[in-house]
Amino acid sequence: xxxxxxxxxxxxxxxxGGARAAAPPTPAEDGTQFPRAQWDLRTLIAVFGPDAPxxxxxxxxxxxxxxxxxxxxxxxxxxxxxxxxxQVCLEGRGKTAGxxxxxxxxxxxxxxxxxxxxxxGERLRIDGAWPHYRIEWRQAEEELSLDIAxxxxxxxxxxxxxxxxxxxxxxxxxxxxxxxxxxxSGELSTPALLDHGWGRRAPLASALGLFRYEVLRxxxxxxxxxxxxxxxxxxxxxxxxxxxxxxxTLQTGYSCRVEELDRFANYANxxxxxxxxxxxxxxxxxxxxxxxxxxxxxxxxVLGDGxxxxxxxxxxxxxxxxxxxxxxxxxxxxxxxxxxxRRAPRGTSS
Numbered sequence: 001x002x003x004x005x006x007x008x009x010x011x012x013x014x015x016x017g018g019a020r021a022a023a024p025p026t027p028a029e030d031g032t033q034f035p036r037a038q039w040d041l042r043t044l045i046a047v048f049g050p051d052a053p054x055x056x057x058x059x060x061x062x063x064x065x066x067x068x069x070x071x072x073x074x075x076x077x078x079x080x081x082x083x084x085x086x087q088v089c090l091e092g093r094g095k096t097a098g099x100x101x102x103x104x105x106x107x108x109x110x111x112x113x114x115x116x117x118x119x120x121g122e123r124l125r126i127d128g129a130w131p132h133y134r135i136e137w138r139q140a141e142e143e144l145s146l147d148i149a150x151x152x153x154x155x156x157x158x159x160x161x162x163x164x165x166x167x168x169x170x171x172x173x174x175x176x177x178x179x180x181x182x183x184x185s186g187e188l189s190t191p192a193l194l195d196h197g198w199g200r201r202a203p204l205a206s207a208l209g210l211f212r213y214e215v216l217r218x219x220x221x222x223x224x225x226x227x228x229x230x231x232x233x234x235x236x237x238x239x240x241x242x243x244x245x246x247x248x249t250l251q252t253g254y255s256c257r258v259e260e261l262d263r264f265a266n267y268a269n270x271x272x273x274x275x276x277x278x279x280x281x282x283x284x285x286x287x288x289x290x291x292x293x294x295x296x297x298x299x300x301x302v303l304g305d306g307x308x309x310x311x312x313x314x315x316x317x318x319x320x321x322x323x324x325x326x327x328x329x330x331x332x333x334x335x336x337x338x339x340x341x342r343r344a345p346r347g348t349s350s
Contacts, residue, residue, distance in 0.1 A: 030130040031114040033198035039064035043195040047217040056330040060087040069334040070304035097142040100302040145180040168197035209337030216329040241282035252284030267301040287319020306334035
């Protein structure tokens with residue numbers, strides 16, 4: 001295996017922020033790092049639960065091109081640091097609104113370095129400071145209007161923490177959503193995730209074979225996260241889970257076995273494998289959660305070389321998650337590869 005790929009494991013260990021104390025970010029860390037950092041990313045993920053008219057909301061903004069698989073550089077004409085990428089997917093019960101488009105920093109986007117202040121005309125507004133944020137999204141072509149208030153809690157999950165190179169954390173909070181969509185409207189409250197990442201551009205699109213991120217809504221408003229990444233030829237880079245239960249954030253182990261795959265065309269119209277059914281396990285000192293999941297919607301290609309979709313799951317837990325229950329979740333997947341140990345068995349759809 002080439003030396004570059006053998007070095008990925010130690011490199012990930014070096015930037016790994018999982019062992020750090022789960023402290024809230026400082027005002028400097030919370031503020032927009034762009035243009036001092038070559039890219040700055042924010043993501044909101046909310047899963048609404050089986051009784052709600054909406055299934056999930058995923059909204060990502062990126063200042064600058066990152067070099068990661070969700071970027072589609074061939075779709076952007078201009079300097080990398082002039083690109084503002086907006087990726088949105090709202091899934092309801094029987095309808096979906098998706099959006100992925102690049103806009104130009106300066107002429108289209110109003111932003112402030114060191115602050116959470118992003119205004120894209122009448123379409124998007126993100127304002128706030130830890131721990132309160134406001135987001136407005138308008139998508140007239142879908143007759144869609146979202147007004148979101150987020151209050152984040154004090155604890156965070158630091159996925160990577162290497163200042164001057166790459167930093168990324170997830171904060172947990174409560175989301176209040178007021179929405180109008182094609183004649184329907186309502187208000188919802190739900191737990192939510194708010195990510196913030198920033199760093200240097202790197203040629204990682206070819207080095208990262210697969211990135212997959214699952215969010216499960218658990219009974220009582222708790223949240224579980226499963227993450228795995230692979231390099232070329234199925235090289236395992238990082239598998240990790242996080243459970244947030246009763247205000248505590250706990251890192252766990254994570255494993256997954258795909259049972260069926262389908263193919264879908266991504267944003268660039270390239271065919272990619274996407275799981276239809278899979279089994280996974282999150283295990284830690286406070287208990288184990290095993291679940292079987294089935295994709296519940298058509299994957300939406302709003303992430304460049306990747307997709308987002310909803311899924312249903314049946315779970316059995318031990319310890320702190322003792323018992324059997326079912327629920328819903330959200331998953332996003334980036335990258336072209338799929339390793340042999342996670343490939344669908346013979347005879348399934350491809």
